[in-house]
Amino acid sequence: MWIERKVLAQEIPASAELDTRQLCEVLAALGFPVDGVATLEGTEALDVDITANRGDAMSHRGIARELAAKLQQPLAPIATGLVSEGAALVPVRLEAEACPIYATAVLALGEGVTPEVAQSFLRALEASPKRLPAVDASNELLLRYGHPTHAFDADAIRGAVAVRWAKAGETLVTLDGVTRTLMERDLLIADEAGPIALAGVMGGDRTKVTEATRRVLLESAWFEPKVVRATARRHSLHTDASHRFGRGADPAMARVARDLLVARLQAWCQAKLIGAWTAGAVPVPAAPVELEMALLARVAGEIVTLEAAQEALTRLGCAVTAAGDRLRVVSPTWRHDLAIAEDLAEEVLRLRGYEHLPSVLPPMEGPPEHLAPAYLLRQRVARRLAQLGFHQTVTYGFISPEADALFASADNPAAGRTLANPLGYEYSVLRASLLPSLKTTAEQNLRQGSRLVQLFELAPAYRSTPAGPLEQVALAAVWGGVLGGEDYLSPARAVLEADLAGLARDLELPGLPTIHRLADGLFGFEIELEALPRPQDRIIPVFRPFSRFPSVERDLSLLVDLGQSYAALHQAMSAALPAGSLLELRCVDVFRHKSLPEGQQAWLLRMRFQADRTLVGDEVDGWVAAALVAAESLGARLRA
Amino acid sequence: MDQLLPPEIVEAGQTFPAALAACGDLDALLRLKGAFVGREASHATRLMELLKTAPKEQKRELGAAINGLKQQWEEGLKARQAELEAAKRKLGALAATWDPALPPPQPPRGALHPLNRLMDRLVEVFRPMGFHVEEGPEVETEAHNFDGLNIPEDHPAKASSDTFYLAAHPELLLRTHTSPVQVRTLLRVAPDLAARGGIRFLAPGRVYRKDEIDPTHSPMFHQVEGMLVGHGIGMQHLKGTLEYALRALFGPDTEIRLRPSYFPFVEPGCEVDVSCPLCGARGCRVCKGSGWVEILGAGLIHPNVLAYAGIDPKEWSGWAFGMGVERMAMMLSQTPDLRLFFENDQRFLKAMGGLD
Numbered sequence: 001m002w003i004e005r006k007v008l009a010q011e012i013p014a015s016a017e018l019d020t021r022q023l024c025e026v027l028a029a030l031g032f033p034v035d036g037v038a039t040l041e042g043t044e045a046l047d048v049d050i051t052a053n054r055g056d057a058m059s060h061r062g063i064a065r066e067l068a069a070k071l072q073q074p075l076a077p078i079a080t081g082l083v084s085e086g087a088a089l090v091p092v093r094l095e096a097e098a099c100p101i102y103a104t105a106v107l108a109l110g111e112g113v114t115p116e117v118a119q120s121f122l123r124a125l126e127a128s129p130k131r132l133p134a135v136d137a138s139n140e141l142l143l144r145y146g147h148p149t150h151a152f153d154a155d156a157i158r159g160a161v162a163v164r165w166a167k168a169g170e171t172l173v174t175l176d177g178v179t180r181t182l183m184e185r186d187l188l189i190a191d192e193a194g195p196i197a198l199a200g201v202m203g204g205d206r207t208k209v210t211e212a213t214r215r216v217l218l219e220s221a222w223f224e225p226k227v228v229r230a231t232a233r234r235h236s237l238h239t240d241a242s243h244r245f246g247r248g249a250d251p252a253m254a255r256v257a258r259d260l261l262v263a264r265l266q267a268w269c270q271a272k273l274i275g276a277w278t279a280g281a282v283p284v285p286a287a288p289v290e291l292e293m294a295l296l297a298r299v300a301g302e303i304v305t306l307e308a309a310q311e312a313l314t315r316l317g318c319a320v321t322a323a324g325d326r327l328r329v330v331s332p333t334w335r336h337d338l339a340i341a342e343d344l345a346e347e348v349l350r351l352r353g354y355e356h357l358p359s360v361l362p363p364m365e366g367p368p369e370h371l372a373p374a375y376l377l378r379q380r381v382a383r384r385l386a387q388l389g390f391h392q393t394v395t396y397g398f399i400s401p402e403a404d405a406l407f408a409s410a411d412n413p414a415a416g417r418t419l420a421n422p423l424g425y426e427y428s429v430l431r432a433s434l435l436p437s438l439k440t441t442a443e444q445n446l447r448q449g450s451r452l453v454q455l456f457e458l459a460p461a462y463r464s465t466p467a468g469p470l471e472q473v474a475l476a477a478v479w480g481g482v483l484g485g486e487d488y489l490s491p492a493r494a495v496l497e498a499d500l501a502g503l504a505r506d507l508e509l510p511g512l513p514t515i516h517r518l519a520d521g522l523f524g525f526e527i528e529l530e531a532l533p534r535p536q537d538r539i540i541p542v543f544r545p546f547s548r549f550p551s552v553e554r555d556l557s558l559l560v561d562l563g564q565s566y567a568a569l570h571q572a573m574s575a576a577l578p579a580g581s582l583l584e585l586r587c588v589d590v591f592r593h594k595s596l597p598e599g600q601q602a603w604l605l606r607m608r609f610q611a612d613r614t615l616v617g618d619e620v621d622g623w624v625a626a627a628l629v630a631a632e633s634l635g636a637r638l639r640a
Numbered sequence: 641m642d643q644l645l646p647p648e649i650v651e652a653g654q655t656f657p658a659a660l661a662a663c664g665d666l667d668a669l670l671r672l673k674g675a676f677v678g679r680e681a682s683h684a685t686r687l688m689e690l691l692k693t694a695p696k697e698q699k700r701e702l703g704a705a706i707n708g709l710k711q712q713w714e715e716g717l718k719a720r721q722a723e724l725e726a727a728k729r730k731l732g733a734l735a736a737t738w739d740p741a742l743p744p745p746q747p748p749r750g751a752l753h754p755l756n757r758l759m760d761r762l763v764e765v766f767r768p769m770g771f772h773v774e775e776g777p778e779v780e781t782e783a784h785n786f787d788g789l790n791i792p793e794d795h796p797a798k799a800s801s802d803t804f805y806l807a808a809h810p811e812l813l814l815r816t817h818t819s820p821v822q823v824r825t826l827l828r829v830a831p832d833l834a835a836r837g838g839i840r841f842l843a844p845g846r847v848y849r850k851d852e853i854d855p856t857h858s859p860m861f862h863q864v865e866g867m868l869v870g871h872g873i874g875m876q877h878l879k880g881t882l883e884y885a886l887r888a889l890f891g892p893d894t895e896i897r898l899r900p901s902y903f904p905f906v907e908p909g910c911e912v913d914v915s916c917p918l919c920g921a922r923g924c925r926v927c928k929g930s931g932w933v934e935i936l937g938a939g940l941i942h943p944n945v946l947a948y949a950g951i952d953p954k955e956w957s958g959w960a961f962g963m964g965v966e967r968m969a970m971m972l973s974q975t976p977d978l979r980l981f982f983e984n985d986q987r988f989l990k991a992m993g994g995l996d
């Protein structure tokens with residue numbers, strides 16, 4: 001909220017002696033960082049960041065109170081006893097516990113407008129003056145003292161006033177002109193003709209103050225924060241008043257704010273007080289909270305004396321009594337956030353300054369835990385892929401239903417993965433697959449002139465189940481564009497499906513994953529991370545003897561049909577070779593050319609043999625001949 | 641003297657130096673050698689025949705002349721051969737010379753995503769202090785995301801304007817922070833916390849909030865959560881750990897500053913600033929001249945959070961922190977637009993990500 005320095009100095013004169021930078025530092029050290037400073041109309045306003053638990057600080061008085069405690073300087077006194085109360089002119093009945101106190105007054109308005117000094121204060125705080133003294137005075141009081149008040153047109157009120165729960169179906173036209181249908185959990189102010197205000201949120205249109213208003217009925221009450229928050233939320237009606245009451249106003253300020261409002265109207269527009277009275281009373285403070293010195297020492301990291309703690313809490317307005325090794329602390333009426341001992345410990349440390357905290361490494365109490373295998377696996381895979389030239393992407397977990405449908409299986413309906421309140425249609429489904437996102441990303445990279453695109457992502461993919469979307473970490477990789485051709489030794493060629501198959505082997509996938517053709521020359525696959533082999537438990541595997549005899553290598557060039565299955569040929573030839581001596585059988589070249597018989601291709605098959613002895617040429621020749629016979633049985637011929 | 645020799649040989653002898661110089665390679669030189677001093681049908685053999693048939697009184701003088709010529713030719717040929725061979729060797733050597741400036745073939749080079757890299761780095765920094773990694777699902781329950789973290793029932797973050805909910809499962813949401821991993825982990829370890837000697841872990845991960853996409857907002861982003869539970873843990877331990885970790889990240893001269901703040905799941909709560917790593921705390925655009933940059937939120941675990949997990953807050957205490965990975969990455973790299981991290985342009989990834 002905006003805090004104007006001149007008005008702040010009226011609440012705590014010592015603040016005038018600090019320059020802006022010092023003031024900002026003191027505020028930050030108290031937990032109120034300053035987000036910005038505005039200079040206007042010959043003064044400065046600080047944009048002070050106030051956390052949601054500190055409703056009490058959301059005013060000039062509130063900030064001044066904090067500064068006073070920290071700087072140990074006096075606050076300016078608030079004039080009290082300005083108004084003497086009498087009998088109720090209008091009965092005010094408090095019918096709900098959520099409103100324990102309701103101070104009010106009736107005044108006859110005279111001539112006069114909001115003084116310029118108040119108008120400029122309102123403008124400095126980005127609140128536009130309305131030039132209706134009753135309204136402006138209420139706003140000025142709110143910003144200055146943090147207590148919301150309201151002025152009704154007293155002549156528009158019919159009969160007695162009640163603070164009560166709404167009846168279902170009741171309606172109220174609020175000041176903004178909207179007709180609100182109320183619910184039973186809405187707290188409202190009503191007269192005998194019906195609702196006249198949503199308690200602590202907004203007044204009603206029927207009783208609003210206008211230029212024609214002659215007499216006003218003031219409201220300065222206290223409402224339960226929870227109730228105000230709920231009503232504001234239900235009606236999407238977030239006002240300055242609901243903001244303050246919702247974060248906890250000071251019930252003891254109800255009468256004081258009423259008095260201050262009366263005094264302002266008397267001064268600003270010669271208003272005549274007709275009567276003032278209060279229904280209810282300031283609630284009894286909650287039971288004291290105990291602060292053990294041992295707990296304080298634990299939180300603080302060092303001994304803090306009972307006296308020092310008592311002194312700090314007293315400065316903050318608490319009523320503190322010492323009892324042995326502990327303090328009994330009653331919060332001031334404006335603080336609603338001091339519920340447990342830790343809250344009090346924080347206050348002691350906060351006032352002293354966190355810069356005084358010692359710095360200590362926590363001792364180990366048990367053995368450290370290992371990193372989880374699944375985590376290590378992801379790290380390893382990511383690093384391997386990056387080494388192979390792939391770029392790790394991070395894309396949104398939700399995509400459009402159309403994109404999702406590209407790779408979602410039929411048994412994984414999008415309905416179970418759809419968001420109730422997506423950012424937009426194109427971000428509405430938790431993706432079944434990472435491939436749609438990677439496809440889009442790859443195409444974008446290619447469009448922007450990338451010659452080669454290599455991407456991967458490790459992220460959860462979702463599967464609809466009756467219990468909700470099930471997450472499984474997936475690995476997806478896409479690869480497209482042109483390989484090589486960028487130096488004098490590497491020829492250029494297009495990326496092919498085979499490259500993805502090679503990648504799958506490099507990652508030691510147990511089988512060949514489905515390789516999707518995502519676009520012209522762009523391929524990808526996706527697997528569940530679970531499918532990857534886990535890092536071995538052993539640091540190194542068990543020793544297995546290996547032959548030191550040289551291996552023998554033989555090539556066979558075969559003419560085979562274009563439709564020949566390599567797996568079948570490989571299997572047939574392997575079966576014909578001695579398993580104990582065959583190290584490897586692999587196709588090392590595929591040759592397709594018009595010089596070959598039509599419908600045929602040439603495969604160069606390489607065999608490597610090794611045994612625990614020197615292999616003899618004749619013996620190997622015999623094996624190769626047997627492999628050839630096996631190949632011929634499938635229609636292959638030796639290429640001349 | 642010359643009148644004793646045949647005129648064509650005299651003429652050849654006169655053109656010899658020019659012919660020798662004209663030999664551009666060893667083959668040409670070999671042919672010239674054959675013509676002048678070869679064993680058959682060369683000028684030299686012709687001269688030897690002439691000497692045999694010459695009158696006796698001329699033999700001596702003629703012999704001397706012939707020898708002179710032959711010697712002149714042979715020496716010329718030998719010298720030229722040496723020259724040509726040297727030139728050839730030089731070319732051969734040049735051909736075998738590798739110019740290291742020629743662009744060589746290069747192994748491919750990819751990159752980890754900068755956000756992942758930063759999270760990995762954080763894990764590395766905390767690892768020596770005994771922290772391991774805990775993870776949890778991105779689709780969470782309200783209980784884990786809010787209730788177990790002492791977040792009041794009517795907290796505005798629960799609103800559908802802030803949090804994504806599942807259409808078919810109104811009780812499920814996309815986690816809004818990595819803190820539900822705290823709840824899950826504490827619930828899991830609570831029964832044998834004493835045997836373990838407390839717990840300390842990091843929880844890096846992706847989180848979701850309903851923010852429109854713009855240069856500083858994204859509906860999906862990353863956080864790293866840290867938590868430690870032990871006996872007698874206080875603010876001094878939070879400060880000590882963060883001081884160690886942030887110095888490991890930003891350099892040994894880094895200072896840290898704790899400021900009071902508020903988060904429902906910690907008490908006391910604080911925000912932590914580091915002395916600006918970009919300007920050495922002298923003041924720059926990034927730290928807005930203050931010399932300090934806000935880096936994370938932290939505090940001592942609220943007793944309600946421990947109690948929710950079944951851990952006795954009278955016996956155990958701990959601290960927790962949470963930091964925004966994007967925010968830190970943007971600050972460190974001065975990347976002007978958050979969207980770059982999710983666009984995944986290879987040029988950006990290569991420049992920002994690196995390999996480790």
Ligand SMILES: [Zn+2]
Binds near residue numbers: 917918919922928
């Ligand atoms: Zn800086």
